[in-house]
Amino acid sequence: MRDALATTLDTLPFERITVVLLTKRAGVNRSTFYQHYATTSDLLIDLVNVRLDETGLAEFDPFELDISSEQPPEFVTKLTDFVESARPIYVSKLTTSAQNTLCVxxxxxxxxxxxxxxxxxxPDYVSPLVFISAPALAGSITGPIWAWLQDPDPPAKEDMEGWLWKVIRLALRTRQERYMAREGCPGPVSLN
Structure with a gap:
């Protein structure tokens, strides 16, 4: 059903896609659809989540992040690639509930x-602050991403990657400086 929705989104806006159309394209009956989803919005949310998981964002090695580099790492590129490919989904005329669910x-x-x-x-300094810092960082880049999606004349993907990486670098640098100050270490190399 997810594949049927994905291919249908290539030709129709989401608001025109019905359960009947999807079940015909997927080769299943409506009762099968309703065993898994209450609405087409629920199926769309599932599709987006599966595609987001498939990006591999969570599988990169954090030790490879070079916060002194201005070049966005691969995971930022994967993120913007995903967002750009999912733009038609995110800018569809979804219900407020579906939009909120996707955002959350x-x-x-x-x-x-x-x-x-x-x-x-x-790793030797895992504290409750990680569980505050991580959602704060996620929120600080979700806002600009949402604005990018809604912009009828959006900035180039490469520009967005650069801006997102600056926010991420700043957060990582701040955390590193706090750790080093706590441990009495000399400060990190200054970032532009």
């Missing part, structure tokens, strides 16, 4: 990624 689930996914990143940066 997107933030939760990013929060789990950043929890992993922050906890791995200094």
């Amino acid at each position: 689930q997107f933030m939760a996914h990013l929060s789990s990624v950043f929890t992993h990143v922050l906890a791995c940066r200094k």
